[in-house]
Amino acid sequence: MPGATLRELETAVVAEAEAGRMQRSLALLAGLTSGLSGLEVGYMHYRAGFGQRIMWTPIVMTQALQAAGIAAAIQPKLARTLLPAVSALTAVDCATGWFFHIRGIARKPGGWRLIVPNLAMGPPLFAPLLLGISAYLGILAARLQPEFSSASVPAGLRESIERHLCLATGIAALCSGGEALYSHHKNNFRYWVQWTPIAVAPALAAAAFARRGPRWLLPALSVAAMADGAAGFGYHARGILRRPGGHKHLIYNILYGPPVLAPLLFAACGFFGLLATALRGK
Amino acid sequence: MKCYREEEAVDYCIVGVGSAGAVLLQRLARAGFKVVGLEAGPFWDTERDWVSDEAGSHQLYWTDLRITGGSDPIALGENNSGRGVGGGSVHWAAFVPRLHPSDFRTYTEDGVGCDWPISYKDLKPYYELIEREMPAAGPAWFTWGDPHGYPYGPHPMGGVGDTLVRGCTKLGIRVCAGGPVAILSGSRADRPHCIYRGFCIQGCKVGAKQSTLISHVPDAIAHGAEIRDRSMVARIHLGPNRRVNAVTYFDRDGREHVQRARAIIVCGYAIETPRLLFNSACPGFEQGLANSSGLLGHYLMVQAGNVVAGRFPDLVRLYKAPPAHAMTEEFYETDPKRDFARGFAVQTVGPLPIAFAKQMAKAKGAWGWGLREVMMDYNHWSTLGVLGEILPAYDNKIELAEEKDDFGLPVAHVTFSLHENDHKMIRFAVKKVEEILLAAGAKEVVEEQRYAHLVGAARMGTRPENSIVDGFCRTHDIANLFICDGSVFPTQGSANPGLTIQALAARTADYLNQQGEAIFTSSHVSREKPPVRRDLSPPVTFGSGVPRV
Ligand SMILES: Cc1cc2nc3c(=O)[nH]c(=O)nc-3n(C[C@H](O)[C@H](O)[C@H](O)COP(=O)(O)OP(=O)(O)OC[C@H]3O[C@@H](n4cnc5c(N)ncnc54)[C@H](O)[C@@H]3O)c2cc1C
Ligand code: SF4
Numbered sequence: 064m065p066g067a068t069l070r071e072l073e074t075a076v077v078a079e080a081e082a083g084r085m086q087r088s089l090a091l092l093a094g095l096t097s098g099l100s101g102l103e104v105g106y107m108h109y110r111a112g113f114g115q116r117i118m119w120t121p122i123v124m125t126q127a128l129q130a131a132g133i134a135a136a137i138q139p140k141l142a143r144t145l146l147p148a149v150s151a152l153t154a155v156d157c158a159t160g161w162f163f164h165i166r167g168i169a170r171k172p173g174g175w176r177l178i179v180p181n182l183a184m185g186p187p188l189f190a191p192l193l194l195g196i197s198a199y200l201g202i203l204a205a206r207l208q209p210e211f212s213s214a215s216v217p218a219g220l221r222e223s224i225e226r227h228l229c230l231a232t233g234i235a236a237l238c239s240g241g242e243a244l245y246s247h248h249k250n251n252f253r254y255w256v257q258w259t260p261i262a263v264a265p266a267l268a269a270a271a272f273a274r275r276g277p278r279w280l281l282p283a284l285s286v287a288a289m290a291d292g293a294a295g296f297g298y299h300a301r302g303i304l305r306r307p308g309g310h311k312h313l314i315y316n317i318l319y320g321p322p323v324l325a326p327l328l329f330a331a332c333g334f335f336g337l338l339a340t341a342l343r344g345k
Numbered sequence: 346m347k348c349y350r351e352e353e354a355v356d357y358c359i360v361g362v363g364s365a366g367a368v369l370l371q372r373l374a375r376a377g378f379k380v381v382g383l384e385a386g387p388f389w390d391t392e393r394d395w396v397s398d399e400a401g402s403h404q405l406y407w408t409d410l411r412i413t414g415g416s417d418p419i420a421l422g423e424n425n426s427g428r429g430v431g432g433g434s435v436h437w438a439a440f441v442p443r444l445h446p447s448d449f450r451t452y453t454e455d456g457v458g459c460d461w462p463i464s465y466k467d468l469k470p471y472y473e474l475i476e477r478e479m480p481a482a483g484p485a486w487f488t489w490g491d492p493h494g495y496p497y498g499p500h501p502m503g504g505v506g507d508t509l510v511r512g513c514t515k516l517g518i519r520v521c522a523g524g525p526v527a528i529l530s531g532s533r534a535d536r537p538h539c540i541y542r543g544f545c546i547q548g549c550k551v552g553a554k555q556s557t558l559i560s561h562v563p564d565a566i567a568h569g570a571e572i573r574d575r576s577m578v579a580r581i582h583l584g585p586n587r588r589v590n591a592v593t594y595f596d597r598d599g600r601e602h603v604q605r606a607r608a609i610i611v612c613g614y615a616i617e618t619p620r621l622l623f624n625s626a627c628p629g630f631e632q633g634l635a636n637s638s639g640l641l642g643h644y645l646m647v648q649a650g651n652v653v654a655g656r657f658p659d660l661v662r663l664y665k666a667p668p669a670h671a672m673t674e675e676f677y678e679t680d681p682k683r684d685f686a687r688g689f690a691v692q693t694v695g696p697l698p699i700a701f702a703k704q705m706a707k708a709k710g711a712w713g714w715g716l717r718e719v720m721m722d723y724n725h726w727s728t729l730g731v732l733g734e735i736l737p738a739y740d741n742k743i744e745l746a747e748e749k750d751d752f753g754l755p756v757a758h759v760t761f762s763l764h765e766n767d768h769k770m771i772r773f774a775v776k777k778v779e780e781i782l783l784a785a786g787a788k789e790v791v792e793e794q795r796y797a798h799l800v801g802a803a804r805m806g807t808r809p810e811n812s813i814v815d816g817f818c819r820t821h822d823i824a825n826l827f828i829c830d831g832s833v834f835p836t837q838g839s840a841n842p843g844l845t846i847q848a849l850a851a852r853t854a855d856y857l858n859q860q861g862e863a864i865f866t867s868s869h870v871s872r873e874k875p876p877v878r879r880d881l882s883p884p885v886t887f888g889s890g891v892p893r894v
Contacts, residue, residue, distance in 0.1 A: 109891065112482060112497035114531030114538070116888050172540075307502070307511040308522065315484065315522045319501045 077341055079210045085338075087136045089204035090146055092338070094132015096331050097153070097197035101125025103324045104194065107187070110318050121160055121194060124153045128197060135201075139209040150201030157198060160191035183249040189238035193328055196235045200335075203227050221342055226274070228339035229281075233271035235332040236288065240264025242325060250321075256298060259291050260329055271336060278343070285336030292330025299323045347569045351604050355379040356865065357857075358592055358606030360578045360621065363432015364843055365830040365850035366612035367557030367565065368475075372854035372881045374570035381571045381604060383594050385617075386429030388574035389558060395548040399697040402547035405429065405436045411616065412746045415760040419647055425799045426614040430574060431558030433614065434843060435548045439527040439555060440669040440692060441481045441844040443472050445490035447678055448838035451736075455679045457686040457766065458736050458836040462807045462816035465491060470877045471848035476525075478886050479555040480533065481844075483524025485891070489674035496890035497530045499523020500539065503666020505693040508657065508727040512785030513673055520673040527555035527844075528667055534885040543664040543695055554667070557847070564883040576602075579754055581609055581625040581634055581826070586868065589634075589826045595752050607865040608825040608857075610818075612850070615645065615799040615832040619743045620757045622803070622828075635820035635828075641813055642743040644804050646837045647761065649733035649771045650797030652694055652704055653778040654726050655787025661727045668695035676777065677839050685769035689733035690839045691778055698723060708793040729782060731774040732797065734839045735767045743802050800831040800842050815870070817856040818849065824868040829853045854881065 079085060104125060108118040131149040135142035168185035169175060182188060203224060208214050243260040252258060267284040270276065303320035304310055317323055349355050357373055359366045362382040370382045386407075389395065396402065407428040411421045419425075427433035446465035451458035469491065476496060483495030500523045502510065513520035523530075528545070532538045539553040552559055566572065575597035582603075584590035591605045611618050619642040625634040633641045672692040679686050696704060698720065705711045705719045746758035763771070771794075779790045806812025809821035818829040831846050855875035857864055863871070879887075 109485075109498045110530070111538070112480075112529065112531030112533070112889075113891050114497070114529065114533040114889050118531075307507040308514045308520070311514050312510060312520075312522060315499060318499065319523075 084208040084210050086142050086204050086207040086209045089200055090132045090135035090142050093197050093200035094129045097125045098129035099324055100194040106318055120156050124156045128153045143205050146201050147205040150198040153198035154195055157191045157195035164188055164191055183245050189241045192238045196231050199231055225339055225342035229271045232335040232339055233268040236264045236268040239329040239332055263288050263291050281336050282340045285333040288333030289330045292326045295326025299326055346566050347571050349381055349571055351602055354605040354607050355381045356607050358604055358609050360611045361613035362430045362572055364434045364557055364846045367561045368847050368850035369854050370570045371561040371565035374565045374568040375881045376858045383576040383578050384430050384574050385577040388430045395550045397544045397550055399699045405548055409750055410756050412758040416762040419761045419796050431556040434556040436546050437843055438545055438669040440841040441525050441527045442840040444838045444840050444845050451836050455686045461835050462805055468848050471851045475847045478882050479527040480890055481525050481527050482530040484521050495525055500530050500670050502670055504661035505663050505695050505727045506671035508785040509671045509693055509729055512781035515784040518673055518675050522671045526669045529553045533889050541666050545667045583627050587823055589823055610827040610829055612830040614830055615802050616757050618832045619802045623745050624754055635822040635826055637822050638810055642802050643739050644737040644801045645741045645743055646735055646737050646801040647796040648798045649731055649735055650795045651731045651775050652728050652793045652795055654728045654791050655782030656725050656789040657787055660724050662724050663695040664697055685766045687734040689731050689774040692730050692732055694728050694730040704793045708791040729778050731778055732839050733770050733774050738764055798842050800834040800837050803828050803832040804835045805833040818853045
């Protein structure tokens with residue numbers, strides 16, 4: 064019975080997670096979200112003409128982190144060596160990027176005095192932090208044990224990782240929500256659905272940070288964020304196709320239409336939340 | 346800035362520091378030559394002199410007296426040449442498409458116009474260089490002519506571009522969005538990116554739009570070039586051995602000076618270049634300097650620039666983007682199914698209110714209250730421009746008029762008439778643009794007849810009998826006199842000329858560099874192709890932007 068096999072698999076996965084052996088999944092997750100961010104950075108920096116040389120570094124780093132994440136999932140040894148090294152480098156790059164994005168906003172006419180328009184029109188403030196979350200996951204993965212390994216996990220590690228994951232979920236949700244807030248504001252909240260990520264994100268962040276409250280809250284909000292991200296992806300894709308030229312000018316319209324991958328990054332926050340839930344144990 | 350003494354013969358004296366002149370000045374200075382640029386207009390202080398105001402920007406143009414005639418006279422002044430360091434590039438819209446390979450061989454391919462002495466291949470490396478130096482923003486893949494991509498990402502479209510893309514997509518016409526345009530889509534070094542306020546033609550105060558004033562002149566000065574502004578060159582002196590050796594010019598106070606030079610390059614734009622050469626007539630060259638062929642001033646060309654405007658029920662807001670941001674070259678080449686040779690491009694134009702009012706006064710005959718009513722609708726109109734190739738004709742020409750300017754120099758008399766092929770092309774093009782606007786949802790379309798971009802009148806060619814200069818812009822008659830600006834174009838294609846003018850200047854600079862001292866000392870004419878010098882680009886040309894694949 065496939066249903067039964069699936070149930071068994073799920074139990075096994077949850078058991079491994081609860082035991083704190085989920086290095087491969089986390090490495091893979093770090094790699095894949097980094098790849099996703101890389102695509103987003105790629106077209107955003109292309110749109111800005113790669114005017115500064117440093118704009119190439121996140122492209123290189125996201126690709127490297129993606130490769131390292133996948134490699135680490137295959138070869139546990141790399142998860143302890145290559146992955147944390149690449150992740151740390153990526154984290155430094157993200158911090159640098161954050162500085163440049165902040166400076167970019169400050170340098171716009173009016174600077175901080177015209178914060179609302181400059182936030183909306185300047186470089187995206189939270190985007191480098193979102194990439195930073197992937198680097199963070201990469202570093203976390205190094206501390207775990209691979210799935211189905213016989214090695215035991217040091218006492219307290221699981222809780223510690225769970226706390227870290229909750230933190231990651233919360234920060235990522237706030238960053239994602241912040242991005243949604245000002246870019247939907249730029250669009251004047253033309254559609255009511257544009258409010259949904261703004262409502263879900265802080266709730267998810269609160270549930271992730273406050274480790275009390277009902278047990279179902281974090282997973283429920285995580286699922287909501289994932290569903291919202293998926294729906295957002297659909298809406299963004301529709302927005303792109305509705306631009307003049309539609310699919311005949313696909314690349315151009317992706318470049319200037321609603322950011323097609325951004326909702327998926329929001330969905331990823333939900334996924335982090337679910338992982339954290341899985342680690343919570345009984 | 347360096348100062349040369351007048352008695353001291355500099356290596357090169359460049360007349361006119363405009364699109365071409367500034368590129369030459371910068372490269373020759375970087376290569377170590379002593380160069381002086383004499384410029385009739387002012388040296389702009391972009392912060393002080395330029396305003397984001399349509400009416401306040403008229404001093405950018407050459408609005409001195411010129412006489413116009415012929416059966417289809419061209420309006421002269423604010424729709425053609427510039428005046429001041431940077432020349433026309435200060436007030437151009439900065440559309441920078443390349444010529445197509447076929448443009449260089451229209452006579453061989455289509456039996457019209459004439460062939461260039463150089464091919465597209467000769468100019469291609471310089472197109473690539475200048476596109477980086479500007480730098481040009483545009484699609485990653487530009488499909489027409491010789492397909493290529495642009496070093497900076499395309500710009501977001503404004504309302505006019507939207508209508509062009511929508512109309513073309515409906516009709517199945519390929520169209521490109523967001524360029525090619527020499528406007529920064531991302532900041533680079535000390536130049537900020539575009540802020541989409543649409544004042545490009547008024548001299549971009551921000552510095553996002555390229556003009557040679559901001560892209561090449563600073564580097565020229567840094568490498569020892571001198572620019573004397575408000576210096577109007579009156580004549581070029583011919584010395585012994587059929588070699589030029591000095592120019593006479595009037596400074597800002599009207600005082601006369603003579604600058605000695607070992608070689609002279611005239612870069613004064615399609616009208617002023619022939620005028621200067623006519624005014625420099627002397628024994629041995631009674632019909633004008635370097636005019637043994639008698640062709641100087643002939644084959645003047647201008648592109649058909651008819652504007653078609655469409656009124657849309659929804660807001661278009663035509664001012665909210667650079668005027669240049671989307672185009673199609675689908676009708677560029679000769680199509681045997683049509684009854685005329687060569688073709689046209691369709692481009693966005695975004696006139697600000699005064700220009701728009703003038704267009705509407707012409708197109709609709711709107712006046713008084715009627716004009717006011719149209720203007721209240723300004724935000725609902727979209728304007729697309731035809732850019733059509735008018736074939737070179739002997740009888741379209743520049744001569745000297747009886748009238749004189751403030752310095753007592755005879756002014757130019759321009760005669761221009763359209764011919765049969767031109768009429769057919771314009772009719773077809775206007776109809777096509779109307780179709781595009783209607784397909785995009787326009788409820789009313791009107792048309793204004795107009796021209797754009799003067800070139801020609803000192804054409805390049807293979808032999809002294811059929812042209813004024815050779816493929817390296819050297820006059821056939823005088824070994825150390827060069828003409829390097831839009832006036833050397835034998836044909837003009839349907840691409841805006843600015844990029845090609847700057848690319849030709851870069852190539853000429855490479856030629857002069859390769860020839861070295863020989864230009865000043867020998868009358869032997871070498872036809873050896875110069876190697877491409879990438880090391881003469883201004884700083885920050887490489888290392889930013891998207892690498893070319
Ligand atoms: C409104 C407008 C929009 C345009 N848009 C585009 C566009 O989008 N794309 C494009 O490719 N082209 C465009 N053009 C055309 C482009 O600007 C010109 O083709 C180009 O600048 C010509 O370059 P040039 O070097 O031949 O002459 P210019 O750039 O005009 O330079 C000539 C210089 O020589 C000086 N000069 C002339 N005679 C003398 C003398 N006797 N002594 C001293 N100095 C002298 C002049 O003052 C001037 O500065 C546009 C033009 C206009 C008017
Ligand atoms: S629209 Fe852009 S390029 Fe044009 S004037 Fe404004 S800032 Fe300059």
